Amino acid sequence: MAGRTYVEKIFDAPKGSIVFKHPDIVLSHDNTASIEKTFKKMGGEQLADPDQLLIVLDHNAPPTNSKLANDYQQIRDFVNKHGVKKFHDVGEGICHQVMSYHAKPGMIIVGSDSHTSTAGAFNACAAGIDRTETAGLWKKGETWFRVPETIKITLHGALQKPVAAKDLALWIIGMISSSGADYMSIEYHGDGVKTLSISERMTLANLASEMGAKNAVFPPDEVLEAFLGTKITNGVWADADAIYLKEIEINLNEIFPVVACPHHVDNVKAVAEVAGTKLNQALIGTCTNGRLDDLQAAAEVLAGKKVPAGFQLLVIPASQKIYLEAMKDGTLEKLIKAGASLLAPSCGPCLGTGQGIPADNYTVISTANRNFLGRMGNKNASIYLGSPATVAASALRGEITDPRPQKGSEQFPYKKASDGVKTVEIKAGDNRYAEGVWAYNDVDNLNTDQMFAGNLTYNINSSEPDKIAPHLFKGFDDSFAERVQQGDIIVAGNNFGCGSSREHPAVGLAHAGVKAVIVKSVGRIFFRSAINQGLPIIVLPEAVEAYEPGDQMTVDFAKGLVKVAGKEFTFAPLPDKLMEILEAKGLVNWMQKN
Structure with a gap:
């Protein structure tokens, strides 16, 4: 066995x-x-x-x-x-x-x-x-x-400072794409794992969601025991002869500073490729890189120096404990003297709800985890993602800058993961609706920020579908909310519903009476959210490829059949319990009945 x-x-x-x-x-x-x-x-x-x-x-x-x-x-x-x-x-x-x-x-x-x-x-x-x-x-x-398939990532060697775990995480995303681990588990193995602190492991695990993964996990080793201050007795780890869907090997010594360029996290380039890009704002912090070692790395770059006049540098410690530690060791003093504005431990501008939202036409470099258009609360801004050292070095010069003393000239060695991804802008007057079908089959990575703006998330409750409906897809297709009808079908490309776990889009689409969403692939959390709202998601790439705008399309859930212009495509039904939730029009109704 x-x-x-x-x-x-x-x-x-x-x-x-x-x-x-x-x-x-x-x-x-x-x-x-x-x-x-x-x-x-x-x-x-x-x-x-x-x-x-x-x-x-x-x-x-x-x-x-x-x-x-x-x-x-x-x-x-x-x-x-x-x-x-x-x-x-x-x-x-x-x-x-x-x-x-x-x-x-x-x-x-x-x-x-x-x-x-x-x-x-x-x-x-x-x-x-x-x-x-x-x-x-x-x-x-x-x-x-x-229970998902698993990708095994084996790390060798050690990162060469100031190259950081954030560079490694973006490197992997650029290598496999933002949907390269859809609904999968990621295991980190190899001698290189022991060189990574718990903080660095948190950065890598945090960004697993930007690879589409269900989860990422590290072994219960001596590094974790030292962090916990106790012998680990309940740890779980894979067998040596476990079978993986894919195996990837990475030499940490070869990783160099990279950034994710606008407007997608897998648009990864070497810092050297975009060095000199003018910036208006920088953010150091968030759940990805707001720990003490992150702040220290930034402070080391900024110590004794000053950011340019008019440049906005924001720093957000990830917790009160980290805030106090950074205060005691002088890290915060270095950052503040360099021109940083210190915000309370919170998510802040990361999702566009707190302080620090960028102005129109601003270009931002951030240690956060997402750079979708509009992610920080302004769709007229552009966001780059990088490590704390890269963000700090870039803030000092007001332009993207390599944090190493000897500046590199590298190019990211993999074909850009977003190459071939259809990034489509729906313009005023474009008509994507015909015969009860919304034709977004040429659109990949339609994310939840585009479906329902992040800065509305806490002003409109997810239990208020009537209030959600007018805002659906406003960041993407301005005509959708006013024209969508009961029984409509949405056809879309790869990685539909990627991004945040906010359920507002699924709530709104179900409330609008959308009969089905037929996609090439779907974000894991969005799939669960759709089921929970009674909104059927059908992963059927062949039907999406076959669809031409204006085609007649029908869906028969009982037979597991989609017809496109007379051509038939079959899909496997969901497990009985999940079908019960769909038939009840969502988990709330199912819970009330059961």
């Missing part, structure tokens, strides 16, 4: 299986207020297991308007009412950093945020889910998991 991968062991089932498990931790943040409303709609009164819940106020902390302030108070009242012990209020930190106080080897962790995968650094199986599924977990205590 063949050996098993990490996820096959932790779920005790072969790849492809659907299993039901009781997660050890269920994470939520500012969206807890919305989740509570859905919980009540499901008939929820008492939590199945209050000890499962970990709640952190971070995305809009401190709250930026009265509605958010009221949401925060609602969450505090909820926590007190139900006896939730793992609660972290405003200022304590970003949820994925706070998770480092709670995550343990061998745990199963889910969270209503796509970057929950960060906890894989602690040998936990950690994956993002949506708000509705989180509410279901509050009520039932368990949820379904599909």
Whole structure:
């Protein structure tokens, strides 16, 4: 019998299986207020297991308007009412950093945020889910998991400072693309793993979601034991003879500074290829790179120097603990004297809800994890992603700059992962609608920010579909919200619904009565979210390729059949339990009936 991968062991089932498990931790943040409303709609009164819940106020902390302030108070009242012990209020930190106080080897962790995968650094199986599924977990205590295929990434050697884990993470994304690990698990192996700190592992695990992965995981080794301060007894790791879908080997000594260029995270280039690009703003922090070593790396570059006049440098420690550590060792003083504005530990401008939103025509370099158009709250800005050292060096000169003393002349060695990706802009007057079908089959990577703007996420509740509907696809096809009709079909390309775990798009599309979304491939969390809202997602590349604008298209769920201009294409039905959720028009209704 063949050996098993990490996820096959932790779920005790072969790849492809659907299993039901009781997660050890269920994470939520500012969206807890919305989740509570859905919980009540499901008939929820008492939590199945209050000890499962970990709640952190971070995305809009401190709250930026009265509605958010009221949401925060609602969450505090909820926590007190139900006896939730793992609660972290405003200022304590970003949820994925706070998770480092709670995550343990061998745990199963889910969270209503796509970057929950960060906890894989602690040998936990950690994956993002949506708000509705989180509410279901509050009520039932368990949820379904599909046991994924696994990619094995073996690391050799060691990174040559100031080359950082962020460079490595972007390198991998540029190599395999933002959908290269769709619905897969990633395991990190090799002698190079021992050279990576827990902070660096968190950066790599955090960015697994930008590869489309379900989770990423590191071994329960001596580095983790030193971090935890205890002998690991519940760790899980793959067998030596486990079978992988794909194996990748990387020599860390050969990695050099890279950036993700606008407007997609897999548009990766060597810093040397874009050096000199003028900048207006820089951001150091977020759940990806707001830890002490990240701030120290930036401070080392900036110490004794000053950013140009008119240049905006923002720094956000990932937690209160890190804030205090950076204060005590002088790191914050160096950053502030260099011209940085220090913000409270929070998500801030990363998703476009807090302080630091860029102006029109600004070019930003950031240590965050996403650079979709409009991601930071302004679709008229452009975002580059880089390591703390690269961002700091670039801030000093007001242009993209190699952080190494000897500047490089390298080129990223892989064909740009986004080459061949159809980035399509729908312009005023374009008509993508005919015969009840929305023709986006020439569009890849249609992300959740384009479907529903991030800066609206906490102003409009996901339990308010009437308020969501007018904003659907406004970042992409301005005519969609006004014209979509009951029974319409959407046809789209690869990696549909990538990006944030926000469920607003799925809620809005289901409310509009969209019959089905037929795609070449789909983001993992969006797929789950669509099921939870009673919105069928059909992965059928052949049908998408065959469709021509104006073709007649029909879907027969009972027969598993899609017809395109008379041609028939078949698809496999979902497992019975998931079909029950679809037939009930979503998880809320299914919960009420069951």
